[in-house]
Amino acid sequence: MALDRLGRPLKHLILYVSKLEDKGIGYHSVTEAINTETPSGKFMLHVFGALSEFERNLIKERTLAGLEAARARGRQGGRPES
Structure with a gap:
């Protein structure tokens, strides 16, 4: 299993590996x-x-920045209202 699939937050990764080592x-x-x-x-x-x-x-920051930039241009996200 690839390392980034085992755990993304470092604390989770260390916890998983510690449990395995135990x-x-x-x-x-x-x-x-x-x-x-x-x-x-x-x-x-x-x-x-x-x-x-x-x-x-970094991915999270870029995503949020993109959403904010779109909002500033008047683009509204989400599903269309019914």
């Missing part, structure tokens, strides 16, 4: 070369997790 299960991603059974793998998990969360926040 059960003796490590996370190993072949696509991202992350293995939580090594110190460098745990570090990379945190780095990629933080980048994933940052990307999600």
